[in-house]
Amino acid sequence: MKKQSKIVLIWNSVKSSKSFSLSQGKLIGLTLVVVLVFAGITTIAINAFSNSFYAAKLLRLQKNNSKLVGTIYDMQNRIKQMESELHVLTEKDRALRTYADIPLIDKDVRKLGVGGRYNFQSDELDNLLPKEDVELSSLANDLDRLTREIKLERISYEEIYNAIKHRSPQIRSTPSIRPVNTGYISDGYGYRKDPFTGMKRFHYGIDISAPTGTPVYATADGVVRSTNFSRTFGRIIKIDHGYGYSTYYAHLSKMLVKPGEVVKRGQKIAEVGCTGRSTASHLHYEVRQNGINKNPLDYYFTGYIR
Numbered sequence: 001m002k003k004q005s006k007i008v009l010i011w012n013s014v015k016s017s018k019s020f021s022l023s024q025g026k027l028i029g030l031t032l033v034v035v036l037v038f039a040g041i042t043t044i045a046i047n048a049f050s051n052s053f054y055a056a057k058l059l060r061l062q063k064n065n066s067k068l069v070g071t072i073y074d075m076q077n078r079i080k081q082m083e084s085e086l087h088v089l090t091e092k093d094r095a096l097r098t099y100a101d102i103p104l105i106d107k108d109v110r111k112l113g114v115g116g117r118y119n120f121q122s123d124e125l126d127n128l129l130p131k132e133d134v135e136l137s138s139l140a141n142d143l144d145r146l147t148r149e150i151k152l153e154r155i156s157y158e159e160i161y162n163a164i165k166h167r168s169p170q171i172r173s174t175p176s177i178r179p180v181n182t183g184y185i186s187d188g189y190g191y192r193k194d195p196f197t198g199m200k201r202f203h204y205g206i207d208i209s210a211p212t213g214t215p216v217y218a219t220a221d222g223v224v225r226s227t228n229f230s231r232t233f234g235r236i237i238k239i240d241h242g243y244g245y246s247t248y249y250a251h252l253s254k255m256l257v258k259p260g261e262v263v264k265r266g267q268k269i270a271e272v273g274c275t276g277r278s279t280a281s282h283l284h285y286e287v288r289q290n291g292i293n294k295n296p297l298d299y300y301f302t303g304y305i306r
Helices: 024-099 107-112 122-126 136-165 168-172
Strands: 006-012 017-023 184-187 190-193 200-203 206-209 215-217 222-230 234-242 245-255 268-272 282-289 292-294
Touching: 024 136, 107 136, 136 168, 222 245, 234 268
Parallel strands: none
Antiparallel strands: 006 017, 184 206, 190 200, 206 282, 215 268, 222 234, 234 245, 245 268, 245 282, 282 292
């Protein structure tokens, strides 16, 4: 019969003595349990210490990085200014494309811009700053978007430039400025309630309210085709600009040009009035291309092109 090793523990007390024996297998098992418990406690303690150390270090970093917050706010303000300036460029781009008779950029394409997106770990970036109303991830997204939009605008302007180089006469003949430099649009292009009948009717131009005598300007180079008076439009001037474009100026108090006269963009041709079927002093202005009425607001450019 195989012998087994045992460990016998004996201790004495005042009243009695006790003994306890362990076999070799039990001793090994007990040792493993003790080692595992100790390892578990050690791991938990290390993790707790590590988390505490990381939190303290992160707090110190956040306090130090608070100095950057002012700079980041300044960058955010600059981005807003860039967005505003880019919006002006976008409006000019739209107008120039109309003048050059090339398609407008699709709104979905304009939102995406040109170029790939920048990938970054937003959580890691944001954790570096104090808990304030500022996020590096948001700043990075804005810069990424502006970069792509600016690239798109640069490509667009190159396309416009190449188109305009060969169409200079056509550009001069395309309506592109406000017919008056004061006043406000009281009625737009499209369906509206007729001020006299109350019926819903299509308004083929825009009405610009302005005081009687306000100068009216030709919106593009052209030739005056007619200067008439009608019960509906009162004194009215029609200008033929060529390339399919024509413009109409109605309810005038004075007409300063004659049929057959050549006019230039920005030239004064009449004065605002209240003649014909009108309830107040204003200019009725229409733009037509190949005989089809267009929304005059699509033929406005920022400022005047002399």
